[in-house]
Amino acid sequence: MKIRTRYAPSPTGKMHVGNLRTALYAYLIARHENGDFLLRIEDTDQERFVEGATDLIYRTLKDTGLKHDEGPDVGGPVGPYVQSERVKAGIYQRYAEELVAKKEAYYCFCTQERLDSLKQQIEGKEVMVYDKHCLSLSGEEVREKLAAGVPHVIRQNNPREGKTVFTDELYGEIEVDNAELDDMVLIKSDGYPTYNFANVVDDHLMGITHVVRGNEYISSTPKYNRLYEAFGWDIPVYIHCPLITDEEHKKLSKRSGHSSFEDLIEQGFLAEAVVNFVALLGWSPEDNREIMSLNDLIDCFDYHRISKSPAVFDYQKLRWMNGEYLKAMDPGNFRKLAEPVIRETLPAFADDESKLEKLCAMVQSRVEILPDIPGMIRFFGELADYDTAIYCHKKMKTDEASSLAVLKELIPFLEAQEDYSNDVIYQALSGWITEHGYKNGYVLWPLRIALSGLATTPCGATEILELLGREESLRRMRKGVSLLGG
RNA sequence: GGCUCGUUGGUCAAGCGGUUAAGACGCCGCCCUCUCACGGCGGAAACAGCGGUUCGAUUCCGCUACGGGCUACCA
Numbered sequence: 001m002k003i004r005t006r007y008a009p010s011p012t013g014k015m016h017v018g019n020l021r022t023a024l025y026a027y028l029i030a031r032h033e034n035g036d037f038l039l040r041i042e043d044t045d046q047e048r049f050v051e052g053a054t055d056l057i058y059r060t061l062k063d064t065g066l067k068h069d070e071g072p073d074v075g076g077p078v079g080p081y082v083q084s085e086r087v088k089a090g091i092y093q094r095y096a097e098e099l100v101a102k103k104e105a106y107y108c109f110c111t112q113e114r115l116d117s118l119k120q121q122i123e124g125k126e127v128m129v130y131d132k133h134c135l136s137l138s139g140e141e142v143r144e145k146l147a148a149g150v151p152h153v154i155r156q157n158n159p160r161e162g163k164t165v166f167t168d169e170l171y172g173e174i175e176v177d178n179a180e181l182d183d184m185v186l187i188k189s190d191g192y193p194t195y196n197f198a199n200v201v202d203d204h205l206m207g208i209t210h211v212v213r214g215n216e217y218i219s220s221t222p223k224y225n226r227l228y229e230a231f232g233w234d235i236p237v238y239i240h241c242p243l244i245t246d247e248e249h250k251k252l253s254k255r256s257g258h259s260s261f262e263d264l265i266e267q268g269f270l271a272e273a274v275v276n277f278v279a280l281l282g283w284s285p286e287d288n289r290e291i292m293s294l295n296d297l298i299d300c301f302d303y304h305r306i307s308k309s310p311a312v313f314d315y316q317k318l319r320w321m322n323g324e325y326l327k328a329m330d331p332g333n334f335r336k337l338a339e340p341v342i343r344e345t346l347p348a349f350a351d352d353e354s355k356l357e358k359l360c361a362m363v364q365s366r367v368e369i370l371p372d373i374p375g376m377i378r379f380f381g382e383l384a385d386y387d388t389a390i391y392c393h394k395k396m397k398t399d400e401a402s403s404l405a406v407l408k409e410l411i412p413f414l415e416a417q418e419d420y421s422n423d424v425i426y427q428a429l430s431g432w433i434t435e436h437g438y439k440n441g442y443v444l445w446p447l448r449i450a451l452s453g454l455a456t457t458p459c460g461a462t463e464i465l466e467l468l469g470r471e472e473s474l475r476r477m478r479k480g481v482s483l484l485g486g
Numbered sequence: 487g488g489c490u491c492g493u494u495g496g497u498c499a500a501g502c503g504g505u506u507a508a509g510a511c512g513c514c515g516c517c518c519u520c521u522c523a524c525g526g527c528g529g530a531a532a533c534a535g536c537g538g539u540u541c542g543a544u545u546c547c548g549c550u551a552c553g554g555g556c557u558a559c560c561a
Binding site: 009010012042044047048120122125126127128129155174176177180182184185187189190195196199214215216217218240243249277281282283286290307308309312313316317318319320321327365366376393430440441444447452454456457459460461463 | 490491
């Protein structure tokens, strides 16, 4: 049988990385077996609906490469793929009534006040177990209330005795006492189905074979199975994915600043890197590879290897992985990404084709995320104030005094040089250094400091000379001399 | 509180009764080098605890501890 999985988000805002991973796993499971991957929009909560969130879902799926075969925007044979539209078609009401006829569900007319009175405080938490009050209503009474337009819901009628067992592909068999299964609401008083009901009905009607979802649904799964059984439907394969947490082992929240795909993209991460990273949060391939494209993932994805324990979102490692993607990029493609950033930081350099190319090259091997670039190259545009202590370097055997002396010696020599291109100036300097019996670092370290005002730069002294040119270089060296008290 | 799930270095994560308990990020050291980075080499660092089962447990079972989830007319 052909595998069919689905991603079924609620349009309530940005895509949480936990949801992204669930979507990714659902996608990979389907693609690995040449199955279908569909998108269904679960907008049954009118309160939480956010305008534009559906478009955001389409865009995110597109940016991540998780192409769906069926969905609201692409159509398909089992639509509509938006639950609010299915409500209008009367789908859920029809199935709920079927359950009522089978005594597997019943109308409930209890007021909010009565429901509240059932609540108890346990350990500071509110716990409510419905008492099946309306189950005892006669058919007559129900008809009367319905005719009178009394607000109502439809509840699932769960037994109080016995056990219900279900199997999760990852967690194995899970057995729950039926006494734990409360009579959850299937159809709300506004006529919309709850997630609990719509999910089961739609997964069946849409032919979903593998239900991939977050761990938080594991404890309500027995109730879903009772629904499948009441209808006489096949129970799907369940795959419950573990949580993704922050460094404090708490559910990744908006507070962390990187809880959604959109946040990460804004922070300069590449979609491919995010997908790759998220795939490895809770799953690993047999061969221990880490850098994998979406196609690589499709090839080797085996859902049995999904981990059962929650994973901490390691921002550091994501940065590293993003850097790997940037470094492996074709220089031409990297340039497309880097140029706008360089242009914004150093407009004058970006207009010079040869300088732009050099900047791109020097930055590509050391950048982890694009926003790192300005900090690395800003000094080319302007020499910021610096502490002369950075002239001291133990290994280079330099200090302020030696640096001052070297710079003063060097200025006339560099004044005499015409060609500042890297190779030429490097040759010239090397000659000068050996002539004077110095070590490379003894001269080049202070020179680099004077030119950049930084202990760390994305390139060596001579490359800076080349990009800065003769006049600006000399100016900065003189500034260094004066800062050093010369 | 009840139910339920989880627990291998700081983090991700191999392992599926017998291993010197992989690998990666991060960290530290060395090498390379006109600094940093890249690259190369090396290092520190883990089976939550206690009981079983077994000739033998990180691996199987139980208990405890800790953490998560559910306990909504939210998904």
